Amino acid sequence: MITKHNRTRLQQNLSLMTKATVLLAMFVAAGGVPSAFGQSTLTSELVFPLDQRHNHAPGIVELENGELLVSWYRGSGERKADDVAVYGARKPVGSKTWSDPFRMVDTPGFPDCNTCMMIDRHNRLCLYWPVIIANTWESCLTFYKVSDQPTGKGSPEWSDGGVILLKPEDFGPKAIQVLDEEIAKLPTQLADAYSTELSDLRELLTQKLYQRLGWQPRCKPTVLPSGRILLPLYSDTYSICIMAISDDDGAHWYASKPLIGFGNIQPAVLRRDDGTLIAYMRENGPRKHIRVCESKDDGITWGPVTESVLVNPGSGLDGVRLKNGHWLLVYNDTQKGRNSLAVSISTDEGRSWKWTRHLERQEEGSYHYPAVIQGSDGTIHVVYSYFVTGGKSMKHASFDEAWVQQGKKD
Template sequence: ANDVVVQGSRLEKGSSEWEKPYVLADTPDLPDCNPVLFIDGKDRLRLVWIAVIAAGWENSLLRTKFSEDYLNPGPPVWNWQDVIILKPGEEFPKIIKKRFDEFDWDRGWAEYAPEYEVMIEEAAKDPRKRQTGWMPRIQPTTLPSGRILLPLYSDGFNVSLCAISDDGGDTWRASGPMVGMGPIQPTICRRKDGTLVAWMRDSGDMPPRVMESTSSDDGETWTAAVDTDIPNPGSSLTSLVLDSGEWVLVHNDTEEGRRSLSCKMSDDEGKTWKWERHLEKHPVNTFAYPNMIQTKDGLIHVSYSYKEEGKGASIKHVAINKDWVKQGD
């Protein structure tokens, strides 16, 4: 709906009540969706979101604004806003074809996959289509070099990539694509050896699993996205590297439905998940679209959509620590 806006609220340290919500972004006569809020490389509060054009996700316009005056109650004082136009180059369709060629189609999608492959490859050759429809969902990852990797995905291409900034968030360019059978909404963690791991929502073939792609060149290029053994019912997930080195993953840990929300923790950089505790589990209520940060006091803050049967949808915020996760259910 055209009256959809991006809203914000504050929870002051030590308080248990959130401020009254206020508008963060409102593009006249267009829906504003998929907001991601973070501190950029110049200590500015930066908002990235989309304005949806012609009621199609594939036509979405990636927008951004930043504030240098954001510590007081109420809405930030915005300094500037702009549109991020990414321009995946002529290598984009070539990489998509190369990655598809790496797949073994002797699977459930074997009959449909060639048509899907051709459709995506042909669309990728159109420079206009390559420049629109890139949408955020998860907070960015900042590398030791200061490079910011903002995960993005496209419902038009059914692939993902990163917007890369090497100047603190002032300018952005496109990485190579993360290609597979429907890998979208990536969340990215960095291993100590520099390898980047992107986990993604599965919007493709069976079985429904979290998908994984890796990069060994600081996010410039990515391997073909393949299934992990982690269940995923076609829902978004989020990950985080803690200050202490453990990795945390929050996701719907089922093959169908969003009635269970799991928090897993790994001490071997996401290769195995040693601990698990559920944030939510209910036969009817649903929980989805988690996001996560860690504050300086070590607390892990998780927010997610929370819908109780017979009631309207809301956003729930919880604060936990790693010891809570280690206790298990």
């Protein structure tokens, strides 16, 4: 039996619960959510203070103990600067700041450039990067290092490493065919203006040396349900892509068929539920849109390279499949300049992009070459090159899907 006293107390409790619910709803609408509900606010910070040296092309992983590790290259330039080395920094669990940068890899006398990383199924850290042999992109070889116990302070202790040598089947005739088809679509005057360059490209496409050299990484590997590792690589010699494939946890590698679009580089690979692989690529030509290519056989062969609806100014991108099956892409959403860095989400495996929100949207500066992962707690982590008037750094941003969904909806 409910007495008058109990009824009054019940009404007071219900009133308090209603107020709490309203306050929580207001808090959520304002962009703040308690950690138990996720992180629908954006948190960002520089990995290290602005630096006058060239700091560029990051990778990011979450280690087994929950700490974040970021890699990038640093030096007085890029391929032409022999002092360039791979650096890293750590962010321990619960910390708001990053460790001081430390050197992870240095090949004395040669530039070490674009970095990417992964944690394999044995919880080993794998780092991939190109060593530039003759100060040209065409002369690079992709190297790797493996750490069995990557946690701790400073650089991981490396237990294995080497070079990924690829011997693709001769793709010259097919590539020349695609090149001629692309040229036929161009205005005659434009094609004539580049006749010397096109003649040189045709010659390079017939040479084994350049088919086997010059492949370098940018985006993280994709691991298929079978355990197959696809390490996306690209060639600035030809402006095309290829996949380095390993079916034995990285002990041996072989080459896929190339993704030939003459302007498509730096692929990020996502997998649909039906097994189709989609490669999203930087546009390095005149189209000003992200390039796309599909594989139906786990990355061995690839279809024609086409264009997506998403714009691109000639800048790197990255993507991740979220735990709920949604896809997330980070890219510069302009046709010129790198001063706007967007995050878009697809709920239909890349067929459309429903929400977009910006990590950066400034009048000046370059915010580019993102690397993205989703942590074990569901938090999305993006690290990207941050270039402003005062210097260069890496910037780290963390958020969840709800933060993106508060942005523009298509």
